[in-house]
Amino acid sequence: MRKSDVLIVGGGLIGCATAWYLAREGAKVTLLDSGDFGMGASGQNAGSLHFQLERRFLENGDALAEQAARIAALSRLAISDWSSLEADLATDLHITMNGGLMVAETAEECALLERKITRENAEGLQTRMIDGDEARQIAPYLSEAICAAGYSPDEGHADARLVTHAIAIAAAKDGTVLRPRCRVQSIEKAGRKYVISTAEEQFAASQILIACGAWTAHVAAMLNLHIPLFPVGLLMNATERVAQAVPHLVQHVGRRLSMKQTHSGNLLIGGGWPSRMALDAEGRFALYRPPAVIESSLRDNLRVAIDVAPMIATISLIRSWTGITAISADQLPIVGEIPAMPGCWVAGGGSAFTLGPTFARLIAQSMSGKKREELEIVAPSRFSHLNSFMGQ
Amino acid sequence: MTNHSDVAIIGGGPAGQAAALTLDDLKLKTVVIDEQPRAGGQILRQPPRSFQIPAWMEDRTYAPLVKLLRRFEAQTSINWIGSHSVIGLRRRPDGLFTLTLCSPDGLRLVTAARVLIAAGCQDLAVPLPGWTLPGVYSAGGMQALLKAQRIVPGGHIVLAGTHPLQLLIAAQIVEAGGSVAAVLFSQPRGTMLKAGIRNGLRALDQLSAAFPAIRALATLRSHGVKVLYDAPIQAICGTDRVAAAQHPGGEIACDAVGLCYGFVSQSSLPRMMSAKMRKAGPAGGWATLCDEWMQSSIPGLYVAGETTGIAGANAAMASGKIAGFGIAAELGAISQDEAARRVSRHRANHRSLLRFARLLDEIADPRPFFPALRDDTLVCRCEEVALAQIDPVLDGRSANAVKLVTRCGMGLCQGRNCEPTLLRLLDNPNDPGFTARFPARPVAIGDLAT
Ligand SMILES: Cc1cc2nc3c(=O)[nH]c(=O)nc-3n(C[C@@H](O)[C@@H](O)[C@H](O)COP(=O)(O)OP(=O)(O)OC[C@H]3O[C@@H](n4cnc5c(N)ncnc54)[C@H](O)[C@@H]3O)c2cc1C
Ligand SMILES: Cc1cc2nc3c(=O)[nH]c(=O)nc-3n(C[C@H](O)[C@H](O)[C@H](O)COP(=O)(O)OP(=O)(O)OC[C@H]3O[C@@H](n4cnc5c(N)ncnc54)[C@H](O)[C@@H]3O)c2cc1C
Numbered sequence: 001m002r003k004s005d006v007l008i009v010g011g012g013l014i015g016c017a018t019a020w021y022l023a024r025e026g027a028k029v030t031l032l033d034s035g036d037f038g039m040g041a042s043g044q045n046a047g048s049l050h051f052q053l054e055r056r057f058l059e060n061g062d063a064l065a066e067q068a069a070r071i072a073a074l075s076r077l078a079i080s081d082w083s084s085l086e087a088d089l090a091t092d093l094h095i096t097m098n099g100g101l102m103v104a105e106t107a108e109e110c111a112l113l114e115r116k117i118t119r120e121n122a123e124g125l126q127t128r129m130i131d132g133d134e135a136r137q138i139a140p141y142l143s144e145a146i147c148a149a150g151y152s153p154d155e156g157h158a159d160a161r162l163v164t165h166a167i168a169i170a171a172a173k174d175g176t177v178l179r180p181r182c183r184v185q186s187i188e189k190a191g192r193k194y195v196i197s198t199a200e201e202q203f204a205a206s207q208i209l210i211a212c213g214a215w216t217a218h219v220a221a222m223l224n225l226h227i228p229l230f231p232v233g234l235l236m237n238a239t240e241r242v243a244q245a246v247p248h249l250v251q252h253v254g255r256r257l258s259m260k261q262t263h264s265g266n267l268l269i270g271g272g273w274p275s276r277m278a279l280d281a282e283g284r285f286a287l288y289r290p291p292a293v294i295e296s297s298l299r300d301n302l303r304v305a306i307d308v309a310p311m312i313a314t315i316s317l318i319r320s321w322t323g324i325t326a327i328s329a330d331q332l333p334i335v336g337e338i339p340a341m342p343g344c345w346v347a348g349g350g351s352a353f354t355l356g357p358t359f360a361r362l363i364a365q366s367m368s369g370k371k372r373e374e375l376e377i378v379a380p381s382r383f384s385h386l387n388s389f390m391g392q
Numbered sequence: 393m394t395n396h397s398d399v400a401i402i403g404g405g406p407a408g409q410a411a412a413l414t415l416d417d418l419k420l421k422t423v424v425i426d427e428q429p430r431a432g433g434q435i436l437r438q439p440p441r442s443f444q445i446p447a448w449m450e451d452r453t454y455a456p457l458v459k460l461l462r463r464f465e466a467q468t469s470i471n472w473i474g475s476h477s478v479i480g481l482r483r484r485p486d487g488l489f490t491l492t493l494c495s496p497d498g499l500r501l502v503t504a505a506r507v508l509i510a511a512g513c514q515d516l517a518v519p520l521p522g523w524t525l526p527g528v529y530s531a532g533g534m535q536a537l538l539k540a541q542r543i544v545p546g547g548h549i550v551l552a553g554t555h556p557l558q559l560l561i562a563a564q565i566v567e568a569g570g571s572v573a574a575v576l577f578s579q580p581r582g583t584m585l586k587a588g589i590r591n592g593l594r595a596l597d598q599l600s601a602a603f604p605a606i607r608a609l610a611t612l613r614s615h616g617v618k619v620l621y622d623a624p625i626q627a628i629c630g631t632d633r634v635a636a637a638q639h640p641g642g643e644i645a646c647d648a649v650g651l652c653y654g655f656v657s658q659s660s661l662p663r664m665m666s667a668k669m670r671k672a673g674p675a676g677g678w679a680t681l682c683d684e685w686m687q688s689s690i691p692g693l694y695v696a697g698e699t700t701g702i703a704g705a706n707a708a709m710a711s712g713k714i715a716g717f718g719i720a721a722e723l724g725a726i727s728q729d730e731a732a733r734r735v736s737r738h739r740a741n742h743r744s745l746l747r748f749a750r751l752l753d754e755i756a757d758p759r760p761f762f763p764a765l766r767d768d769t770l771v772c773r774c775e776e777v778a779l780a781q782i783d784p785v786l787d788g789r790s791a792n793a794v795k796l797v798t799r800c801g802m803g804l805c806q807g808r809n810c811e812p813t814l815l816r817l818l819d820n821p822n823d824p825g826f827t828a829r830f831p832a833r834p835v836a837i838g839d840l841a842t
Contacts, residue, residue, distance in 0.1 A: 036792075039792065043793075043796050161796050180788075181789075240804060240834060264799065269837075290827055293830050295482075299840060299842070302837050305837070305841075306837065313837055313838030313841070314836055314838060315836070316836055317836075317840060318806070318831075319829045319830070319831075320831070321827075
């Protein structure tokens with residue numbers, strides 16, 4: 001039996017970064033993943049660093065938007081975490097924070113932008129409203145049809161291909177024991193310790209973190225717990241490499257779009273369009289199979305991109321890929337200790353690329369006894385009722 | 393514009409033609425789609441209509457294939473869609489298939505009750521120091537130029553690799569007026585002969601298939617072309633273009649090099665459909681698994697020709713016929729018994745051709761002879777990823793994981809060229825390779841958005 005201070009199940013961005021922050025402070029950490037590190041959502045995502053309120057929070061009514069605005073406090077921390085990440089890791093992760101535009105095409109969308117920005121400013125985020133002409137001055141590739149944009153000076157993107165991998169290497173350098181390709185098969189609570197079994201080994205620690213993204217509910221089930229994180233299949237598109245022309249993150253307030261240009265020159269086009277998840281023999285979502293492209297998602301996603309930046313029409317698509325991420329019952333991430341199960345932490349859901357390093361840092365601090373209030377709005381305790389009849 | 397057929401065939405090579413003629417005979421509405429303007433496939437790559445080559449493919453080995461092609465082209469009831477790539481394929485919940493076709497004129501959808509993928513194969517790309525210099529070709533690329541346009545690369549040519557096909561290509565080059573400096577076989581002649589004798593007994597009935605190679609040797613001898621054995625090419629030298637080919641016995645000055653290590657099946661469409669695949673053979677690559685009627689693991693999706701493993705043009709033709717009867721029986725155009733009766737001859741022929749293919753596989757087996765790579769040798773040409781970038785992450789992780797951190801396989805060719813090399817470097821027999829993704833060929837965003 002291998003003993004550690006903390007066992008982390010799931011080597012996505014959250015798991016790897018938590019291991020790194022803990023190990024830097026001298027904790028003995030073991031990090032397990034059923035596959036290679038960073039091959040779940042953390043290696044499939046769009047790499048957007050978005051700090052403006054997300055469109056998905058705006059499209060389901062004012063009450064939800066109000067609640068979501070509280071996530072802005074976490075976004076403020078994320079801005080500073082991403083600003084220092086490359087220096088801390090001494091690695092080039094192609095992080096650019098040249099600003100982001102959330103564009104509007106209609107009067108209605110402009111009004112929505114205005115409400116959004118008022119809310120963000122109240123939360124201390126530095127977004128501002130700019131008109132179409134100013135938007136085109138900043139971003140000449142934008143269409144004449146854009147009548148306004150929310151501008152955030154801090155937004156940008158990072159290379160999702162590299163970030164998790166680099167952090168895993170850093171965590172190992174600081175002493176984390178890495179166990180790639182070791183699927184956790186069971187978790188048991190034995191007194192105050194948790195014992196984790198894989199096909200070949202057993203591990204024990206008094207604290208564990210479940211950071212399994214879309215698989216979190218399956219892994220929590222090993223402890224007879226409910227964690228209401230649901231798998232979501234999404235679509236991403238990459239163009240051929242073209243000369244650098246889009247230095248910003250571009251989003252749309254009324255339609256699904258995220259667009260950016262990678263360091264290598266590919267334009268990445270996404271924005272939360274669904275893909276169709278495969279089903280297993282029992283008719284449940286098959287999380288290890290790539291979801292299928294839905295033609296209408298593909299067409300409509302590319303349509304928005306062209307409407308926003310017409311020059312895209314003549315560029316070639318070289319690849320559409322699909323990935324699975326997790327969304328919670330109330331759309332907010334779930335991050336913190338599970339009240340019914342002291343020592344068992346969970347983190348996942350939402351835009352956990354942007355917020356991943358921040359979640360990881362706050363969990364690492366909280367696990368070491370320095371409780372971080374910023375995590376309160378995302379605490380698992382809001383779902384405690386689901387576990388009133390559960391547990392060991 | 394959507395149109396519906398009973399059967400859609402992807403690929404107008406011998407396999408696709410044979411299947412189409414069988415289906416058309418049985419009155420099934422059949423469409424054949426190919427990204428080349430004219431039918432023929434790899435083996436009979438046709439010159440453009442405006443460009444007549446005297447005595448094109450008149451060699452008698454090609455006669456049955458040329459006959460098939462002429463019949464196919466004369467059959468006006470078969471709907472031919474040339475110059476269109478199939479970039480996507482989907483099986484709908486109602487069991488029908490939708491194919492997405494792309495051409496310079498935009499996208500087009502075709503639906504069909506059954507689909508046959510007969511997409512052929514391509515040269516195995518084999519990296520070695522200097523392989524990205526201008527003047528280096530795949531032997532197949534060289535032959536395609538020769539067949540379709542009678543273009544012979546200028547200057548002296550070296551052909552190098554392990555596949556006996558390079559003898560034929562060299563002979564075709566000298567016959568077309570080109571100059572071949574040498575043909576280099578990596579393997580010793582003894583190894584080839586031993587494999588030939590060991591397996592030749594199993595493939596006696598197909599030994600005539602070896603005649604073209606024997607004839608090619610005679611042609612080369614009469615033109616004074618050196619054929620060297622046990623002369624593995626190690627590097628291609630030159631500063632801004634090819635100047636010489638290097639092997640342990642020395643350097644051979646030349647202006648172009650054609651590399652010939654064998655062929656790998658086109659597998660992007662079946663893999664996109666999640667059809668069950670198998671390792672194709674010594675050259676690498678993936679063949680689609682199928683039943684005795686050439687149906688893949690996906691109901692209604694059939695495969696024939698090199699898509700099911702490299703076996704040559706005659707085997708492709710035979711398997712196309714089997715697939716044609718299988719599909720026709722499934723669609724009720726012919727009874728099962730009748731289909732079984734009519735394929736039995738083609739099955740026997742196919743089996744014996746497969747035995748010959750295994751013989752060729754063994755003779756041409758490139759595995760012991762892959763050239764050593766240097767740190768700066770590019771493994772992935774599209775994304776310019778060198779061995780030095782890949783080497784540090786060869787730690788047991790998957791091909792997909794290596795692709796993610798190095799970009800090896802992320803380029804325009806969707807990893808078709810570098811995947812075999814990467815899998816070889818990874819040396820994990822259970823690695824399924826890169827996840828196949830839409831689209832099979834690059835396509836303009838504007839075309840997809842309407
Ligand atoms: C360079 C080269 C030389 C060869 N020489 C010989 C030889 O001398 N003797 C021999 O027996 N075999 C040879 N082969 C092997 C082989 O190609 C032939 O056996 C024969 O052509 C196989 O027939 P097929 O119908 O399976 O495929 P092919 O003849 O290759 O036909 C496949 C067709 O599918 C089309 N296609 C593929 N993908 C798509 C797509 N996504 N959308 C639209 N169209 C598509 C291609 O354009 C092609 O025309 C050679 C192969 C190569 C690559
Ligand atoms: C297409 C797409 C685009 C996205 N775009 C963005 C974006 O632009 N910006 C943004 O902020 N967010 C984006 N997201 C969301 C973001 O990617 C995720 O929120 C984030 O990466 C989640 O990281 P994670 O560590 O929680 O989970 P993951 O990266 O999914 O990691 C979970 C890990 O757990 C492992 N695991 C599962 N079961 C077990 C087991 N039994 N034993 C051991 N290990 C196990 C898995 O193998 C996996 O590696 C996107 C997501 C997708 C899919």
